[in-house]
Amino acid sequence: MSEGKQKFLIGTYTETVIFGDGSRFNGNGQGIYLAEIDMVSGKMRLKQTIEGIKNPSYVCADKAGKRIYAVSELEEYEGLESGAVSVYETGKDGMMRLVDRKPSMGTNPCHLYLDEEERILYISNYGSGSACAYRIGEDGHFREPAMVIQHQGHSVDEERQEGPHVHSIHPCRFAEGVLVCDLGLDKISRCVVREQKGEWTFTEVESWMTKPGYGPRMLVYHPFLPMFYVVQEMGNRVLVYDYGSGTLQEVQDVSSLMEKDRKIPNTAAEIRINSAGTKLYVSNRGADNISVYDVDREGRLALTGSISSGGKTPRCFAAAEDRDSGITYLVIANQDSNEIISVKHMDYKEAAAEDSMQVGSPVCIWLL
Numbered sequence: 001m002s003e004g005k006q007k008f009l010i011g012t013y014t015e016t017v018i019f020g021d022g023s024r025f026n027g028n029g030q031g032i033y034l035a036e037i038d039m040v041s042g043k044m045r046l047k048q049t050i051e052g053i054k055n056p057s058y059v060c061a062d063k064a065g066k067r068i069y070a071v072s073e074l075e076e077y078e079g080l081e082s083g084a085v086s087v088y089e090t091g092k093d094g095m096m097r098l099v100d101r102k103p104s105m106g107t108n109p110c111h112l113y114l115d116e117e118e119r120i121l122y123i124s125n126y127g128s129g130s131a132c133a134y135r136i137g138e139d140g141h142f143r144e145p146a147m148v149i150q151h152q153g154h155s156v157d158e159e160r161q162e163g164p165h166v167h168s169i170h171p172c173r174f175a176e177g178v179l180v181c182d183l184g185l186d187k188i189s190r191c192v193v194r195e196q197k198g199e200w201t202f203t204e205v206e207s208w209m210t211k212p213g214y215g216p217r218m219l220v221y222h223p224f225l226p227m228f229y230v231v232q233e234m235g236n237r238v239l240v241y242d243y244g245s246g247t248l249q250e251v252q253d254v255s256s257l258m259e260k261d262r263k264i265p266n267t268a269a270e271i272r273i274n275s276a277g278t279k280l281y282v283s284n285r286g287a288d289n290i291s292v293y294d295v296d297r298e299g300r301l302a303l304t305g306s307i308s309s310g311g312k313t314p315r316c317f318a319a320a321e322d323r324d325s326g327i328t329y330l331v332i333a334n335q336d337s338n339e340i341i342s343v344k345h346m347d348y349k350e351a352a353a354e355d356s357m358q359v360g361s362p363v364c365i366w367l368l
Helices: none
Strands: 005-012 016-018 024-026 032-038 044-050 059-061 067-072 084-090 096-103 109-114 120-125 130-136 142-150 166-171 178-182 187-196 199-209 216-221 227-232 237-242 249-255 267-273 279-285 289-295 301-308 314-322 327-334 339-347 350-358 362-367
Touching (some): 005 314, 059 109, 084 109, 096 142, 130 199, 142 199, 166 216, 187 216, 216 267, 249 301, 279 314, 327 362
Parallel strands (some): 267 314, 314 362
Antiparallel strands (some): 005 032, 016 024, 032 044, 059 067, 067 084, 109 120, 166 178, 178 187, 187 199, 216 227, 227 237, 267 279, 279 289, 289 301, 314 327, 327 339, 339 350
């Protein structure tokens, strides 16, 4: 954050994509957008657009905010059954330019994770159900060959879980490697990249199953406690895991919906936690709101209310915090109403929409 303004990236759909439930969505975004929000007024504005990239449905950045990574959620790229991954670099003039683009080694990539050392980029290929890892060179280029783990199997929902669907990859803070959420298998697995005598491997070490039909999508860690939280897209639940004893244990299973919303067709999507570890948020597509949880000293959740997304289908959001003032703005990407909404949040009874910004098919928000 600089001079009271928080910059953020917006990922969009730019063309037709077929979702996991078989529905067809016609994206109308222009690419990747760079925007900012004023942390006093909540007003937003667009600063730059990166065009020439197809379906950048997930974007992330390095710690300095200089290199931008993006998937292209596609079923075919340069004649391969694959999507793509791109890296851009910000020049001295502030403009972002393409450095490299490679196949994601699987179809419909939907999530990225750049490791803490910024040397490996992990890609979640939802369509083909695979996890891919590229090493990153000093020049920012992706080093081939890519390392791929192909999942196998299915779960109980014949429509959504007919096969594996890797939805996200995250750091593992209790052991070596990364955690992989597979919606299609109801599985969270720990996978490790290793190098031995110049040979690089990416392998699964262990795994844990959720309840059948839950569909693990994304997770976040508590900022202080040895705990993480996994949103279950299909089950509309949040699972709480504790790893403080040295053994991973599921300790809580709570709804992502207020009781009044539980008869509405819904799929849970994004999950975030504030820097103080006192509030957790989950977006609901169908109920079209953001559920708000109080987090107690033991890391347990209590669902206290919900905030309207101000639009339709809040696939992603971010919580922009000003720690000096204590103000939090939820920056919400409403996929089907083509708008970004900023909501000033004090508590669930005190939340007001401050601004809206028209953006075609927004599906990802990443704070810089």
